[in-house]
Each structure stands twice: as C-alpha cells, then as structure tokens.
Amino acid sequence: MTTPDGTPPEAHRRSSRASSAELRAIVKSRAQVEKFLRLGLAEALGISPDAVDPTRTFTTFGLDSIKAFALTGDLAEWLDRDLPATLFWDHPNIEALTGYVADVLGLAE
Amino acid sequence: MTPASPAQAPLWLLQQLEPNSTAYNVAFHLDLDGPLDAAALERAWRALVERHDALRSTFLPGEDGPQLVTQPADATPLVTVTCSTEEAAALHQAQVALPFELSERPAVRAHLYRVAAERHTLGFVLHHAVFDGWSLNILLEELAAAYAHELGEGPALGRAPQSFVEHAERTHRDAASNLHDAELAYWTRTLAGAPAELDLPRDHRRRLDPRPGATLRARRGDLGPALEQLAASAELTPFMVLLTAYAVLLGRYTGADEVVVGTPMTTRMRKKHRAMMGLFLNTVALRIRLDGAPTFLELAARVKVAALDALRHHQVPFDQVVGALHPERRPGQNPLFSTMFILQNAPVPYTFPRLEVRYEDDAPPAAKFDLTLSIFVERGELQLALEHATDRLADSTAQGLLTAYQTLLASALEHPDVPVEDLAWLTPEDAATEAQRWVGARSEAEPTSLLAAVKAQVDLQPDATAVTAVDGAALTYRALWDASARMAAALRAHGVGPGHRVGVRVPRDAHLPCTLLAVLRSGAAYIPLDPEAPATRRQAALDDARAAALIVDHEVPGEAPEGTRVLLREALDAVPGGALGAPGLDAPAYVIYTSGSSGRPKGVEIGHRALASFNRAAAAQAGLTGDDVVLATTTVGFDISVLELLTPLTLGARVHVVPREVAVDGQRLGEALDAAGVTVFQTTPSGLRLLLGSGWSGAPALKVLVGGEALPRDLALEARDRVAELHNVYGPTETTVWVTGRRVERAELEDGPDVVPIGGVFADTKLLVLDGRRRPVPPGGRGELYVAGPQVAQGYLHRPELDAERFVPDPTGSGARMYATGDVVRARTDGTLDFLGRADQQVKIRGFRVEPAEIETALRRQPGVRDAVVTTEARPDGLELVAFVVGVGPLVQEDLRSGLRQVLPGYMVPAAIHVVPHIPRSPSGKVDKKQLPKVSAPPPSVETPAVAPNDRVEAQLLELWRALLGRRDVGLYDNFFDVGGHSMLAARLAAKVEKHLGQRLPVATFFQAQTVAEQAEVIRRGGAHLEWTALDPVKASGARVPVFYIGASDQARMLARHLPADQPMYALLVLGLPAEHSLELDVVARTFVDEITTLQPEGPYAVAGYCQDAKLALAVAKELQARGAKVARLIYIDVVWIPDLEKHARSQLKRNLVDMGPGYGLHWFDVRARHHVKRRSELAWDRLMLARQARVGAEPPTTTVHRERLRALRANMARYPELSFEGDVDVILSQELHREGAARYLAHMAQGNLRVFEIPGVHQRMFDAPEVLWLASRLARCLEDTFSAADT
Structure with missing residues (x-):
C-alpha cells in the first residue's frame, strides 16, 4: 500500500508522536484520508478502487473482521495514532470514517 | 532471557502441568512432487529461522513467569530422512503425537522425508506457544519464496521482520503495568x-x-x-x-x-x-x-x-x-x-518452482x-x-x-x-x-388377553401353586380361578359389569391377585387404591372415576363417595351362574391414579390390549417362565405392581405376596427373598438401596428388575454382582408399566454415565426422541421421549384436555397415537438413552411420580399458608422434597406436615418444610429456585425407609447423635465431624453410649468410625478393638503397593478419598506414639519402620510427607534403606529446604508472591482463602488429643503436654542435619511455592532421580476439597510411575 503522496507509509513514521500541526503537514485534507481508505479497501478486497462506493457499508463489500482489523492498523500507522479496534464498525462506511478521522485530527475540507 | 508474552505464559504452564500433552501441537505437511533441491530447501528454511526468532526460542521458568531464550538458528534444523512413503507417514505421525519439552529446544520440528527421487514430504510440528494460523501463512509464503531465491529464480526475502521475542517482552510489560x-x-x-x-x-x-x-x-x-x-x-x-x-x-x-x-x-x-x-x-x-x-x-x-x-x-x-x-x-x-x-x-x-504441492493439516x-x-x-x-x-x-x-x-x-x-x-x-x-432407531420387534399375533392366559395356565397345571403369602397361605391355579369366579359372580349380582369401574382397597395378602382377577372377570375395570394413602385421596379418585363399587376388607368412613357401593370382600362369594365376562382386548382393564400438576390426581385408563401386550413383552424381556417365583412387594397404587401380581399368573409362575412392613424393611426384605425361593424381584432404586443397605449379601440366582426412577450407576454397580441378572426397566404409567428393559452389565457401568442409560425397547413398541418442534434429534441430541404402540393407554379418564396435550399423533410415520412422556432423554449413539430429567416439574420420589404443583396446592390449602413452593434436593439416597412456605402468621412445621398427611400419600409429604418471608420470583412471575435459601441436609422424613435405622443399635445411636448435636437432620451416613461434631462432643458421645447402650468404647473409636452406621458396626462387634497406634490404616484395601504417609491423619484421609480405589494408604502418626517415646527423629523413624515392616515386610516402599513432616519422611526412608530395604520413591509434598535460609528472608518470599500474583500463569486459587485452614487444623489437633487421651485412659495428658511434644518434634526436625536422600525423589509443589521460586532449591534434595511437579493451589489448602483432587491425582500418578517402572 502507498500513501496518497506516493511515499511508503514507513516514511511517515516518527520516533515520537507527531503533533497535530506536523500531521496536518502530512495529511492535507479529508480527500487524502478518503483516498487512503478507498485504496486500502480495494486492495484488501481485490477490487478496483473505482468500484468502492463511499456510502456503502463495509460489510456489504464482504469485509471481514481480520481485514477490517488490519486496515485499522494501517490507518493508525499512517496517521501515527492509536485507533480503536472497532473503528470500521463504529463508522461503517468510507464517508463516515473519513468524517470521524477529519474530526479527530481537525482536518480541513 | 526476556519474559514470554501473557498469551504464551498459560500455554507454557499447561505444558509443564501436562508434559505429555500434545493438545497444543500444530502440525501439517506438504507433499512435494517433482525435482526438489534439498540443499536449497534447507538453506531457505535456515533463512526463515534466522528471520523469525519465534522459531528458535526456548522457554525457561523464571521468577517473573516463563522467560524466552533465543537460540542460534541451527537449534531448529530441517532434518532430512530418507525412507519409504509409509515410513514417512508413520514418522511424521509420531512427530505430531510427540509432546514438546519447551525448555530444552525450540518448539519447532521440521523434517524432510525423501521417499523417492522426485517425491518428498515436508513435515512440520510446532507448539502453539510460538505459532498461530497467520504464522502458517508466513511460513508457507516465505519458505516458497526463499526456496525460489535459493534456486536463483526469485528475489531475496524482504527486510527481516521485527523480533517476536522483543514483542513478547513488550506485551508482557504492558500487561504487567495494568494498562487494561x-x-x-x-x-x-x-x-x-x-x-x-x-x-x-x-x-x-x-x-x-x-x-x-x-x-x-x-x-x-x-x-x-x-x-x-x-x-x-x-x-x-x-x-x-x-x-x-x-x-x-x-x-x-x-x-x-x-x-x-x-x-x-x-x-x-x-x-x-x-x-x-x-x-x-x-x-x-x-x-x-x-x-x-x-x-x-x-x-x-x-x-x-x-x-x-x-x-x-x-x-x-x-x-x-x-x-x-x-x-x-x-x-x-x-x-x-x-x-x-x-x-x-x-x-x-504460494508456489515452489517445478514442484506440485499438496498441503494437509x-x-x-x-x-x-x-x-x-x-x-x-x-x-x-x-x-x-x-x-x-x-x-x-x-x-x-x-x-x-x-x-x-x-x-x-x-x-x-x-x-x-x-x-x-x-x-x-x-x-x-x-x-x-x-425415527426408526428405537423400534421393538414386531409380533405376528395379537397378544393373549390376561384372563385367557391365566385360564390357559389353570387348564394346563391346575394344581400348581399360583399365589403364596408370608402367612403361609397358598392358592393353586385352580383355587385362584374358582375363588375369583365366585367373587366375580357376586360382583355381577351387585350389578357390576362391563363398563363399570371398581375400586380395590384390600391388604397385601394371598387374595389380592384373586380380587383383581375377579373385577376383570366381572367385565369391569379395577381401580387399585393404596390402603396407606389418606382416605380423602381415595375418595377423590373414586369420585373422579365414578366408581360403581369399592371392594374393601373393612369399612373406613368417608372413603366412598356417593354412588359407590362399598362391598366387603369376605362377603363377595356367590356361585357362578352363567358365563362370566370375557372382556375383549379393547375393553378397559384398570384405571390408576397418579399425581396431577393441576393439584388433583388424574386417572390413567389402561385397556386389556395394552395389558396383554405388556405381559408378553415383559416376560420376553426378563425371560420369565412358569418356573419363576416373583416377589410382590409393590403397593397396588403403583402400576408396576401389575408385573408382580398379574404377569406371573399368565406364565404359570408363582406370586409371593409380602406385606408392606416387609417391603419397607431392608433386613426383612432380604430374608423374604432368601426364604421363599424367590427368583424374580422387582423394585425401585430406593428399594434396592434399602435392601443393600441392610447388608443383604445377594442371591446368585435372582433376577432383579429396577425401575420407576433413574438408576444411579453406583447403586447398579453395588448390586450387579450380587444377583444373576440386573435389568434396568423404564416406562410411564401411561404406556403400561415398562416399555424398555436392558440387562445391566458391569463393564458397561464402569465406563458409563452416572445414571444408567435406558433402552432395549419392548416388542411392538416404538420410541421417538423428538425436539421442541417434534422432529427427530440427531445422534447425541437431546429431546423428549415419545412412546407409540399397543401399550399406550386409552387416555386419562374424563380429561379430554389432558389427552389432547399428552396423546399426540406420531409426526414421523403412520400418525399413530403416541404418548409424550415429558422425560428428557439424550439419544446415545450406542442405541441407548440417557435419562436427563423432566421437561416439566414432575419428580420421582422413591419411584412414585410426584407433581410438586399438587403438593403446593395442598400446602396453600393449609390454614395460615399464603404461598408455597416445592422443590427437590439431591441426597445420597435419592431425591427429597423440600417445601418453602410463606405464612400469614407464624407457622409450625409439624402442623403443616400432619395437615399434609391428611390429604397426601406419605411419599408426597416434603422431607422438610421451611418457612420463609417470601418466595423469590423472576420478573415473569416464575419462581426463581436459584434464589431460594440453600438447605443443608433437611431432616430425613420418617417415611424415608432408605435412611431409617436398620436395627436398635443404629436407632439408639442416631438418637444420641441428634440429642448431642442439637439437630435432627442427621442420618446414618453423615460424618460426625461434618455435621457439627467435634472432639468434646465425641467424648460426651462416648459417655452416653456407655450409659445407654451399656458398652464402653474408647473415644478413639469415634474418630475411626465416624458415622452412625460405622459406629453401630463397632458396637455390634462387641466393642472396639480399634486401637490407636502410630500406624493408622487410613485405607487398607487395594491391590497396589501402599503408600506410607508421614503426617496428620486427617490429611491422609482427605488424600485417600481421592486416590484410586485400589490404592492403599497408611498414615504414621507421631501422636500415636506412647507419651514417653523419644522424639528424636531417628528414634521415631525406627519405631515407624518397625510398624511399616510389620505390615509390609518387603520393599519396594513408597513414603510421602508434607511440609515439615517431610523431614520425618526422609528419616523413615533412610531407616528403611539402612535395613536393606528398597525405597522406590520418596515423595515430598510442598516442601523445600533451603540450605542457607537467612539469605532468603520471609519478606523476599512475600514480595515475590505479591509481585507474581495475577498476570502470570493460570489462576486457580485465591491466597486469601487460607483462613479456612486454621479452624480445620485446630479441629484435627483436638481429635488427636482426644484419641491419645482415650488410649492412655486413666491419666489423660493435658493438651499442653501434646503441644509441647509437637513443638519439640518440630525443633528436632529443624535440627535434623540430613537434607538429601540417596534415591529417587518426587517433589510435588503447590503453584504458590513454585512461584516463590522453590524449584531453584531442590537439586540438593535427591541423589537419585529428582522429578518436580507443580500443581495448582496454595500450600495451606492442598488437603482441602476441591484442591485436594490435584494433589491426589498427582500423587497417584507419581506412585503409578514409580511402581510400573519398578515392575519392568
């Protein structure tokens, strides 16, 4: 998986937690979060990113708990931030999840 | 060395507790077809082992739980074996079934079996402590990739993953820091x-x-x-x-x-x-x-x-x-x-180049x-x-x-x-x-009706004896037939005939079968009534049945309702005029009343076809013939009496009728069985227990049918070898006495469930086990038992609503009528059925069906009772009814009981009635039985023959106990010390026994015989010859080599209870020594060894000791060796001798204990539970004191003297210089001591083979139930290892 700016996720890892300001420098917008999720979901499910409807509930794509758990981990790593294990259940589609992440990080539109 | 993860720790510990377990072995193999480069595969494997330290770590016990030690990669090699295909399969299977020793080498075994040039099997076995399902995918994927790379056909594996060992340590730290x-x-x-x-x-x-x-x-x-x-x-x-x-x-x-x-x-x-x-x-x-x-x-x-x-x-x-x-x-x-x-x-x-791969778990x-x-x-x-x-x-x-x-x-x-x-x-x-699993054999012909069958016997052997009774009365077949004809004729003269129902309430005498036959010959159906039941209850039944007449031997006022003529049996004598009735198979034969949940009994109407069909099938099942003598003990109110009173007459056999007094007295029952040449005895489990409890030794030719309630395995085992045949029979009243029967064999019982399965369906009967939707259940499934076939009753008399509920069409076949028994069973795959209980509230008390609701109704009708609920409690002797009542004002238990006795038969009167402030109910209004107060051992009801004293001595003793303990709820088999007895009371009991029974018993007797039954036995034998010596035969019987336990008698007794039945155990007690005996360990050991060798002259010996007493055990073992005897094993229980004790101050141990509390290993016990012990050990102390006192008689030493002696002994133990044993030693450590790091200090304790076992629990509670189970099972295994090894 690659990040929206094309670098591997490891490149963003910090030895200590990044401040919100730093994060905002890396993650510029909701659109990037959404793109990350879309690509991640597509890869996990083996489908085209274009086929991912952001309003469709994850389980209806056939996303199982192990994949959801792994995607949560990837997102946490990318954001360098702990996320709840039930993230994909609490915010069950891309739109909702993006909104949650944006709220938490205080991202711009 | 770093700590293992919290997930690994329990898996490691389980492997230590059960070193032979392979439960957590993960195994799979790959069959590889094609050209394989074995060297390349080996290099690829090595690359994996290098990358993943999980594959090369071992476990060591540490203070902080198990520790991981990373080993070099060559500790986990891929071993190549050249062999045949079969050998490869066998070798791999052997690896799969081989336990891991996690401390010795990495928990990974990889083998490449070369079975042909182009055919290999790659077998892996790993322990789950270092491997999981995801790891499997990594292993396969990376091994394939690394192999391809070694062949030069693919890229090298990517960057090495992080260390699992480090990850484990992190998670251990996280868990320990209570983040969660x-x-x-x-x-x-x-x-x-x-x-x-x-x-x-x-x-x-x-x-x-x-x-x-x-x-x-x-x-x-x-x-x-x-x-x-x-x-x-x-x-x-x-x-x-x-x-x-x-x-x-x-x-x-x-x-x-x-x-x-x-x-x-x-x-x-x-x-x-x-x-x-x-x-x-x-x-x-x-x-x-x-x-x-x-x-x-x-x-x-x-x-x-x-x-x-x-x-x-x-x-x-x-x-x-x-x-x-x-x-x-x-x-x-x-x-x-x-x-x-x-x-x-x-x-x-994953793919291996040029190899076809087949994976298998x-x-x-x-x-x-x-x-x-x-x-x-x-x-x-x-x-x-x-x-x-x-x-x-x-x-x-x-x-x-x-x-x-x-x-x-x-x-x-x-x-x-x-x-x-x-x-x-x-x-x-x-x-x-x-649906076809329980279908009885089909008979070709219609069954012969009861009367026709009896008549055939009359014609065949008119002078054969048909009925005898204990008073010597006897009737031949001809006399029986003629007498019943005269009685029937008289009934006819009174207007009784077909379509009528006639109550029968006569005593159990030789004329009882005749009376029943007479009613049937008149064309009517009989209603059997128990003379012992309250008259009001009999009246209710007669009223419900609209009985035309009631046959009695004497009149009882208020017994017959209006419209029922009371006829004295003696007066029923008329010369038969015309032909008597010969009722057809469709006519009703009898109506029997059973407990009804609505509060009133219900009449079950059984027709002649059902009766005839039962007679035929039962005779076939039990192999009854005309040569049999059947003992009739059961009250006519219970339908199984049919098999005793009528079935034998269809075969030309003899019925021997005994009165109720005999039937409820174990000893007299045994005598009756022996005296009258009885060959067939039918009883309930309660009756059987009564018989065996009286010391009946058995009858080698007797056939016993047991039914009416669940047959406990223990009881069946006890009975089995005393009789020729033991049949477990089953059947509700609604399907005519019995519908299944099986001969019970010892081998089956031994590996069988606690309740003997039912099965062996009678001819022409079909059983079905159906779920809640009335569909058959799969093998092993549970469901309600349904019965179809000719034995199914005609229905409940005048109760169409009950009929509709209970008699339903068979959904799996013809739609024939079947009876829903309400019994929940499990369909065993061996073709039998486990009886699991009732779908409703019905219970069986000594074989009688009881609806608690009926008793509740009766209780609520008692003056002053507002609410009542009736439950059951399991007792060693079977179920007992327990009632809880709420009163409007104060209630007196005895008043309630006598009130109930007026309206209910004895078996329905609860053994205990407890007055409670309110009945706990769930929100839905159902009684929440779990919330009812727990009742410990309610007073045995006087109607409970199974716990009634067997003789005068037992009765007197029981009364003395009750007076002394201030409670009446004690029984023959209660342990004195379990029901509140203590040493002082034992001494007073001894005095009372002397006064009332005229027999002087040493108090020690009361420590060695601790139940009324045992004490009575001692008294019967003419007083005690039980002597309290240093050697206490805790458990003298058994085929195995005994273990000599050095320590307290009560510890030994607790242990012995849970050792295998054939494992003898003797305890050696310091307090059993004379007061003047030296307490030097060597001297004590010599005396003990004298006792031991008197009992068991030759080795090998097994000696065990707990805690401090283990020093004495060591001295004893050394003394045995000094005399040239072989000590096969010395077993120390939870003790460690630290040579340099000062270094390990108490605080250190305490700190360890606190630190290592939760978060490590498995948690079985709470250290706080220790307070238990104090009381118990004080009690044990007092017991020993009194025992000594009894032994020395005139000069009772004071308790202080004894405490002093024990203190002196302990001091001698501490001073005893020896620490090491020249032989094999097993050390059984409690988890508590083990966690304190005790295992570090053991090496010096044995010069031979030393084995250390950890068992769950804490030091102070090792001998308490249920923890003692762990100790007992470990000790048993140590002994077994020791002596099975010694044999070979």
Whole structure:
C-alpha cells in the first residue's frame, strides 16, 4: 500500500508522536484520508478502487473482521495514532470514517 | 532471557502441568512432487529461522513467569530422512503425537522425508506457544519464496521482520503495568456467573489426562456463497454467522439458555506484526444468550454485539480475565468455557518452482477443550474440522454434532428470518433414519388377553401353586380361578359389569391377585387404591372415576363417595351362574391414579390390549417362565405392581405376596427373598438401596428388575454382582408399566454415565426422541421421549384436555397415537438413552411420580399458608422434597406436615418444610429456585425407609447423635465431624453410649468410625478393638503397593478419598506414639519402620510427607534403606529446604508472591482463602488429643503436654542435619511455592532421580476439597510411575 503522496507509509513514521500541526503537514485534507481508505479497501478486497462506493457499508463489500482489523492498523500507522479496534464498525462506511478521522485530527475540507 | 508474552505464559504452564500433552501441537505437511533441491530447501528454511526468532526460542521458568531464550538458528534444523512413503507417514505421525519439552529446544520440528527421487514430504510440528494460523501463512509464503531465491529464480526475502521475542517482552510489560483496567472491568462484568461447563453428551466416564482427542473433517462447497451473501446483506461477518450457527447447535445439544464460547482474536493490528511469526492471539470468551426464541438474524445480532464488545476490549490478556474472575476450578476443566470456535485465516497462495504441492493439516491426538470447531473458507468452500475430547465424546456422537452443524447452518442460510428453534438439524433422510432407531420387534399375533392366559395356565397345571403369602397361605391355579369366579359372580349380582369401574382397597395378602382377577372377570375395570394413602385421596379418585363399587376388607368412613357401593370382600362369594365376562382386548382393564400438576390426581385408563401386550413383552424381556417365583412387594397404587401380581399368573409362575412392613424393611426384605425361593424381584432404586443397605449379601440366582426412577450407576454397580441378572426397566404409567428393559452389565457401568442409560425397547413398541418442534434429534441430541404402540393407554379418564396435550399423533410415520412422556432423554449413539430429567416439574420420589404443583396446592390449602413452593434436593439416597412456605402468621412445621398427611400419600409429604418471608420470583412471575435459601441436609422424613435405622443399635445411636448435636437432620451416613461434631462432643458421645447402650468404647473409636452406621458396626462387634497406634490404616484395601504417609491423619484421609480405589494408604502418626517415646527423629523413624515392616515386610516402599513432616519422611526412608530395604520413591509434598535460609528472608518470599500474583500463569486459587485452614487444623489437633487421651485412659495428658511434644518434634526436625536422600525423589509443589521460586532449591534434595511437579493451589489448602483432587491425582500418578517402572 502507498500513501496518497506516493511515499511508503514507513516514511511517515516518527520516533515520537507527531503533533497535530506536523500531521496536518502530512495529511492535507479529508480527500487524502478518503483516498487512503478507498485504496486500502480495494486492495484488501481485490477490487478496483473505482468500484468502492463511499456510502456503502463495509460489510456489504464482504469485509471481514481480520481485514477490517488490519486496515485499522494501517490507518493508525499512517496517521501515527492509536485507533480503536472497532473503528470500521463504529463508522461503517468510507464517508463516515473519513468524517470521524477529519474530526479527530481537525482536518480541513 | 526476556519474559514470554501473557498469551504464551498459560500455554507454557499447561505444558509443564501436562508434559505429555500434545493438545497444543500444530502440525501439517506438504507433499512435494517433482525435482526438489534439498540443499536449497534447507538453506531457505535456515533463512526463515534466522528471520523469525519465534522459531528458535526456548522457554525457561523464571521468577517473573516463563522467560524466552533465543537460540542460534541451527537449534531448529530441517532434518532430512530418507525412507519409504509409509515410513514417512508413520514418522511424521509420531512427530505430531510427540509432546514438546519447551525448555530444552525450540518448539519447532521440521523434517524432510525423501521417499523417492522426485517425491518428498515436508513435515512440520510446532507448539502453539510460538505459532498461530497467520504464522502458517508466513511460513508457507516465505519458505516458497526463499526456496525460489535459493534456486536463483526469485528475489531475496524482504527486510527481516521485527523480533517476536522483543514483542513478547513488550506485551508482557504492558500487561504487567495494568494498562487494561477498564477493559478488565468489562470482562468481569460480562462473564460473571457465566456457565463454563457445557452439558454436552458424555459417552465415556473416565477423564484422561492429558486429554485424548480426535478431529473429524467435512467440506461444504455449497455453503460458501450463501454464507458470504447473508453476511454482506445482514451487515455481519462470516465469523458471526458461523458462530451463531454454532451457538444454536450447542443450545440444542445442551438445552442451555446461554453458552460461552471461546475464540482466539488476532492481535496483529499493525503491519509489522503481520510480518512476524509467533503467537499473536488473545483468547476471548463470548457469552451468548439463546433465550427469548430469537430468529437466526436476531441471535446473530447478539453475537455481533458480543464479538464487537470483545474486539473493543481485546487487549486484556485472557489470563488476566481468568485471574480476575476466580472461576471455580475443577481438575481437567478449562476456565470460563469448554468449547472453542475458530475461523481460520484464509490460506495465501504460494508456489515452489517445478514442484506440485499438496498441503494437509495434521491434528494431534489430543483435545484442548471438550469440543473445538474450526472452519476455513477457501474459495467459497467451507472446510470444517471438529476436534473433540475422546474421553468424553465417541466419534459417532461428534460426527452427529458435525453433521447437525452443517444442516443447521444450511438451514439458517436459507431461512435466516425464522426462529432458531425452527431450523432443521437433520436432513429429511437422516430424520427418517433416526425415527426408526428405537423400534421393538414386531409380533405376528395379537397378544393373549390376561384372563385367557391365566385360564390357559389353570387348564394346563391346575394344581400348581399360583399365589403364596408370608402367612403361609397358598392358592393353586385352580383355587385362584374358582375363588375369583365366585367373587366375580357376586360382583355381577351387585350389578357390576362391563363398563363399570371398581375400586380395590384390600391388604397385601394371598387374595389380592384373586380380587383383581375377579373385577376383570366381572367385565369391569379395577381401580387399585393404596390402603396407606389418606382416605380423602381415595375418595377423590373414586369420585373422579365414578366408581360403581369399592371392594374393601373393612369399612373406613368417608372413603366412598356417593354412588359407590362399598362391598366387603369376605362377603363377595356367590356361585357362578352363567358365563362370566370375557372382556375383549379393547375393553378397559384398570384405571390408576397418579399425581396431577393441576393439584388433583388424574386417572390413567389402561385397556386389556395394552395389558396383554405388556405381559408378553415383559416376560420376553426378563425371560420369565412358569418356573419363576416373583416377589410382590409393590403397593397396588403403583402400576408396576401389575408385573408382580398379574404377569406371573399368565406364565404359570408363582406370586409371593409380602406385606408392606416387609417391603419397607431392608433386613426383612432380604430374608423374604432368601426364604421363599424367590427368583424374580422387582423394585425401585430406593428399594434396592434399602435392601443393600441392610447388608443383604445377594442371591446368585435372582433376577432383579429396577425401575420407576433413574438408576444411579453406583447403586447398579453395588448390586450387579450380587444377583444373576440386573435389568434396568423404564416406562410411564401411561404406556403400561415398562416399555424398555436392558440387562445391566458391569463393564458397561464402569465406563458409563452416572445414571444408567435406558433402552432395549419392548416388542411392538416404538420410541421417538423428538425436539421442541417434534422432529427427530440427531445422534447425541437431546429431546423428549415419545412412546407409540399397543401399550399406550386409552387416555386419562374424563380429561379430554389432558389427552389432547399428552396423546399426540406420531409426526414421523403412520400418525399413530403416541404418548409424550415429558422425560428428557439424550439419544446415545450406542442405541441407548440417557435419562436427563423432566421437561416439566414432575419428580420421582422413591419411584412414585410426584407433581410438586399438587403438593403446593395442598400446602396453600393449609390454614395460615399464603404461598408455597416445592422443590427437590439431591441426597445420597435419592431425591427429597423440600417445601418453602410463606405464612400469614407464624407457622409450625409439624402442623403443616400432619395437615399434609391428611390429604397426601406419605411419599408426597416434603422431607422438610421451611418457612420463609417470601418466595423469590423472576420478573415473569416464575419462581426463581436459584434464589431460594440453600438447605443443608433437611431432616430425613420418617417415611424415608432408605435412611431409617436398620436395627436398635443404629436407632439408639442416631438418637444420641441428634440429642448431642442439637439437630435432627442427621442420618446414618453423615460424618460426625461434618455435621457439627467435634472432639468434646465425641467424648460426651462416648459417655452416653456407655450409659445407654451399656458398652464402653474408647473415644478413639469415634474418630475411626465416624458415622452412625460405622459406629453401630463397632458396637455390634462387641466393642472396639480399634486401637490407636502410630500406624493408622487410613485405607487398607487395594491391590497396589501402599503408600506410607508421614503426617496428620486427617490429611491422609482427605488424600485417600481421592486416590484410586485400589490404592492403599497408611498414615504414621507421631501422636500415636506412647507419651514417653523419644522424639528424636531417628528414634521415631525406627519405631515407624518397625510398624511399616510389620505390615509390609518387603520393599519396594513408597513414603510421602508434607511440609515439615517431610523431614520425618526422609528419616523413615533412610531407616528403611539402612535395613536393606528398597525405597522406590520418596515423595515430598510442598516442601523445600533451603540450605542457607537467612539469605532468603520471609519478606523476599512475600514480595515475590505479591509481585507474581495475577498476570502470570493460570489462576486457580485465591491466597486469601487460607483462613479456612486454621479452624480445620485446630479441629484435627483436638481429635488427636482426644484419641491419645482415650488410649492412655486413666491419666489423660493435658493438651499442653501434646503441644509441647509437637513443638519439640518440630525443633528436632529443624535440627535434623540430613537434607538429601540417596534415591529417587518426587517433589510435588503447590503453584504458590513454585512461584516463590522453590524449584531453584531442590537439586540438593535427591541423589537419585529428582522429578518436580507443580500443581495448582496454595500450600495451606492442598488437603482441602476441591484442591485436594490435584494433589491426589498427582500423587497417584507419581506412585503409578514409580511402581510400573519398578515392575519392568
């Protein structure tokens, strides 16, 4: 998986937690979060990113708990931030999840 | 060396507790066809081992729990073996079944079996402590890639993953720092009071250790798409759907309204973890409620909530959850759940260049839980594997479960919206097969009616004796026939005839069968009435039946309702005029009244066909012939009396009638059996217990039929060898006495369940086990028992609403009438049925059917009673009724009892009536029986013959006990010290015995014979010859080599109770020595060895000692050796001698204990529970004091003297210079001591072979139940190892 700016996720890892300001420098917008999720979901499910409807509930794509758990981990790593294990259940589609992440990080539109 | 992870620690500890277990072996193999470069594969394997330190770590015990030690890569080689295909398979299987020694080498065994130039098998066995399902994918993927790279055909493996060992340490630290308090609170809240045990079928009795297991597999290519579709459309995951179906399955098989299922959850959230091999799992226990008749989707929603909550709180290690909940532990039972469900990761693709690869899982021959269902979904195909403990479930039962699961799942996928109760668990074809499982042989001809059969015997052998009685009365067949004819004629003269019902209330004498025959010959049906029952009850029955007449031997006022003529039997004598009635098979024969839940008894009407059919089938089942003599002991009010009073007459056999006084007196019953040449005896389990309890030695030619209530295995075992045949018979009144019968054999009993299974269906009868929707149940399933066939009653008299409820059409076949018994049974795969209980509240008290509701109604009618509930308590002698009543004002128990006796038969009067402030009820208004006060041993009812004293001595003793203990609820078999007795009371008891029984007994007697029954035996033998000496024969019988236990007698007794039945044990007691005896250890040891060698002159010996007493055990063992005897093993229980004690101050040990509390290993016990001990050891002390006192007689030494002596002895022990034994030593350490690091100080304790075993528990409670089970089972195994090794 690659990040929206094309670098591997490891490149963003910090030895200590990044401040919100730093994060905002890396993650510029909701659109990037959404793109990350879309690509991640597509890869996990083996489908085209274009086929991912952001309003469709994850389980209806056939996303199982192990994949959801792994995607949560990837997102946490990318954001360098702990996320709840039930993230994909609490915010069950891309739109909702993006909104949650944006709220938490205080991202711009 | 760094700590292992919290998930690894319990797996490691289990392996230490059960070193021979292979339950956590993970094994698989790859068949590789094609040209293989073995050297390249070896290099590839080495590369993997280098990358993944999980594959090369070993475990060492440490203060802080198990520690991981990383070994060099060559510690985990790929071993190449050249052999044949068969050898390869055998070698690999041997590896699979070989336990790991986790401290010695890495828990990974890799073998390459070369069976031909281009054919290899690559076999792997790994311990689950370092490996999981995800690791498997990494292993296969990376091994294939590394191999390709070695061949120069692919890139090198990417960057090495992080160290698993370091990861383990981190998680250990996280867990230790209590990061998860809030999560832990969730788990303790969610799992509090959850049922850990599942009432699954039990095909085998003995629990083996380690648990053997087997795995059954199935593939379902048809279910994958539907599974994914349902999951996607219902916003579930496949895991949730599959687990829901599993919960439904468990609910069906167990009848439970909630189940707890364990499941592993991955902790590989981060990418770095997903690249690492190792154990990244945490077990969670999902509690699933099944009540409220949910649909499958509704239940799946509950499962979803449970699964997501678990995910939300998944970080707290399972072991901490167990530790926090302190579940009650039983040896061999897993904490919190006994079944696991696993959805395996989907396999990843991998290819080895130019090799065709076939992968296969290999299950070790062991079981982690009672049942583990794991499922793989691969390309739309479900691969199911059901691992089951074979010491519990037969393969056939497990197969039933696995098949039923698939059927349920398929049914649920098709109909997710229907209540789960409706889902099919058998396919229609299988249901049809199961419906035919219990079908009796079909008779060609109609049965001969009772009267015709008896008449045939009259013609055949008119002068043969038909009936005898204890008073010497005897009737020949001819006399019986003529007398019944005259009586019938007289009945006819009184207008009684076909269509009428006639009550019979006469004593048990030689004319009883004749009276019954007379009613039948008049054409009427008889209503048998128990003369012992209250008159009002008899009146109610006669009234309900609209009886035309009542035959009595004397009149009782208020017995006959209006319209029922009372006829004196003596006066029924008329010359038969015309032909008497010969009722057809369709006519009613008798109406019998049984307890009714609505509060009034109901009459069951049995026709002549049913009776005739029963007579034929029962005679065939029990092999009855005209030569038999059948003892008639059962009251006519109980339908089984038919077999005693009438069936024999159809065969030309003799009926021997005994009165009630004989039937309820074990001793007189035994005499009756011996005296009258009886060959057939029918009884209930209660009656059988009464007989055996009287010391009856058995009759080698006697056939015994036992029925009427569940037959306990122990009782059957006790009875089996004393008689020629023992038949377990079963049948409700509504299907005419018995419908099944089986000869009970010892071998079956030994491995059988606690309650002897029923089965052996009678000819022409068909049984069905149907679920709540009246569908057949699969093998091993539970359901209600239904009976169809000619023995089914005509119905309930004048109760059409009850008829409709209980007599229903057979849904599986012809639609014939069948009777719903209300008995819940389990369909065993061996063709028998386990009796599990009732679908309703009905209970059996000494064979009699009792509806508690009927008693409740009667209680509520008592003056001053506002509310009442009746339950049962299990007693050693069977069930007892217990009533709880709420009064308007104060209530007197005795008034209530005598009130009940006016309206209810004796067996329906509760053994105990407790007055309570209110009856606890659930919100739905149902009585919440769990909330009722726990009643310990209520007073035995005077009507309970089984606990009644057998003779004068027992009766007097029992009264003395009761007076002394100030309670009446003590029985013959209660232990004096369990019911509140203590040493002072024992002394007073001795005095009272002397005064009242005129026999002087040493007080010691009361310590060695601790029940009324035992004490009575001593008195009968003319006083005590029991002498209190240093050698206490704790358990003298048994074929094994005895163990000599140096220490307290009560410890030895507790242990002996749980050792194998054939393991003798003797205790050697310092306080048994004369007061003047030296307390130097060497001198004491010499005296002890004198005693030991008197008893067992030759070695090898086994000596054991606990705690401080172990020093004395060492001295004894040394003394035995000094005399040239072989000591096969010295067994120390929870003791360690630290040579340099000062260095290890108490505070250090204490600190360790606190530090190592929760968070490490398995948590069985609470250290705080220690207070228990003090009281108990004081009691034991007092006992010994008094025993000594009794022995020395005139000069009772003061307690102080003894305390001084023990103190002196202890000082001598501490001074005793020897620490080491020149021989083999086993040390059994409590978990508590082991955690304190005791194992470090053991090496010097033996010069021979030293073995150390850790058992759960704390030092002070090792001899307390239930913990003593662990010690006893470990000690038994130590002894077994010792002497089986010595034999070879």
